[in-house]
Amino acid sequence: MSLQITIATRESRLALWQAEHVKALLEARDHAVTLLGMTTRGDQILDRTLSKVGGKGLFVKELETALEEGRADIAVHSLKDVPMDLPEGFALACVMAREDPRDAWVSPGCATPADLPPGAVIGTSSLRRTVLLRAMLSKMQRDDVRIEPLRGNLDTRLRKLDEGQYAAIVLAAAGLKRLRLADRIRHIFSSDEMLPAAGQGALGIETIAARADLAGALAPLADQSTWLAVAAERAVSRAMGGSCSMPLAAHATLEGKRLHLRAAWGDPEGAPRLVTAEGAADVHGVDAAVALGERVAADLRAAGAR
């Protein structure tokens, strides 16, 4: 059955690309789709790091209000920005196939961190990237390198790099690839070098939980392997306190039915060291993926993560 579907979306270039992507997929199945663009608190606060102003919920609240008031039917999110527990009455109806989950190094002058000149400044505001970079730089005996805050949408961050405020910045490869900015990438960190954030690279579609009428339209967009991987990753985050503003990485990969999960935590104020944990399990459903995530989180805590 063909439906009339309105998509609530933020208005950054990346958010609009993602909403247009979902629109095209739904239109290909004969649904009539309209976009409802909106500005969120998270888009307006550009001068402070997100963890200090309330975290990622800031990017989804206004979209949820539009769903609640019936102004939109679905909201498209970068899954990384979606809180571990949605407010009562909302559901993550669909997780789509993941883009590249890794982090990218963007720098006009330095092919990798090893090329950084003395005293160089790297830009990032993510606590996860900060603790992972600190650990990496410490191993390289590069305590001279500074890591400084970098906020704003992708274009803003690239502009600040081009203006010379930073020697390099670290961004999600997925966002750069979606906006055809992959030519800016000098190096993609392997997950051994820099473990990705829970949900990085995946898109999630949120609805009011009661909207069973949308299930048929959304089912063809869902990707079961991504769903299992991100369920495990998000279970680590939830078990570690649920906050998205944690210096925490969690990344899972599926080989057949075998789900491998790794997690890392670093103390932003402490020594530049990482606490890590990993595990694997045969998964036939989301419960086993979540159980693996909880087990790895318990190991991470036992190893000293807070």
Ligand SMILES: NCc1[nH]cc(CCC(=O)O)c1CC(=O)O
């Ligand atoms: N926090 C902002 C955000 N949310 C999702 C992405 C990238 C795309 C993705 O992970 O799907 C980004 C930009 C970045 O981290 O560089």
